[in-house]
Amino acid sequence: MNESLFTLHQFEGYIATIYLVEYQDKVLLLDGGARRDALRIKDFFTQVLRRPISDLKLSLVSHMHPDHAGGAPLLRRRFSIPIAAHYEIDRWYRGGSGATQHILDTVLGQYSAWRQFGKFEWAWSPRRLQPDFRLYDRDKLPFFPDWLAYAAPGHTLYDMVFYQPQEKLLYVGDLIIKVGEKIVLPFPMLFPELMAESLKRMAGLAVAKLLFAHGGVLEIKDAPAFFNGLMKLVGQSQRRSFRRIEPLCSLAADVRLYKKSRTNLD
Ligand SMILES: [Zn+2]
DSSP, X not given: OTTSSOEEEEEEOSSSEEEEEEOSSOEEESOOOSTTHHHXXXXXXXXXXXXXXXXXXXXXXXXXXXXXXXXXXXXXXXXXXXXXXXXXXXXXXXXXXXXXXXXXXXXXXXXXXXXXXXXXXXXXXXXXXXXXXXXXXXXXXXXXXXXXXXXXXXSSTTOEEEEETTTTEEEOTTSSEEETTEEEOOSOOOOHHHHHHHHHHHTTSOXXXXXXXXXXXXXXXXXXXXXXXXXXXXXXXXXXXXXXXXXXXXXXXXXXXXXXXXHHHO
């Protein structure tokens, strides 16, 4: 990537991989990571990039789960770094059921990090993000107009992915997950029909490199075939252990409204 405008850096956060896009005069954080990832990001600036954290001009948040939405608010509080996210992201944990879901997501995230990686750390994130920049589908990113935000619902209702057309890079957040060599769709998949539509839209983008929040970087040769190939996973039933905890992930008001609308259609 020598001739490109930027250098892509990555390192492992508490649960997700953290990506920093370094330009000569500014840096972009592709997703905020968990709460204490804010401190890892600060250390990365000091020890690896050898730049002041004030060069970080923008933190993106792909969706509200605590392994993605915990670091950015702390970076904003400590270092005044603005946040950009889906314009309706703060609807996700709204109301009493949203508050309960927020607690459950934190507990489930920490439990799965402990089970999978033997890691435990405090990962509380604010229930409302209050983004400084509210992003709509296909918006150019503030300060980084060479990047585009795409709404990509399915995992939650307000997921976004971030695309850099010149380099054909796509940061997928939790739209798709890489587990070892296997590509899977996320758990929970709360809006299957919308997930299928999101994958279909991604199949229309010229993508050569996928940046996973979970699973690192993957080069792909045929993006339409790759995304279309994932469509068949949408209808497949998930592992029994996942199915058992799905009710614990379905409390958000938007999920209940969606389920109700599907039942009415049947
Ligand atoms: Zn998630």
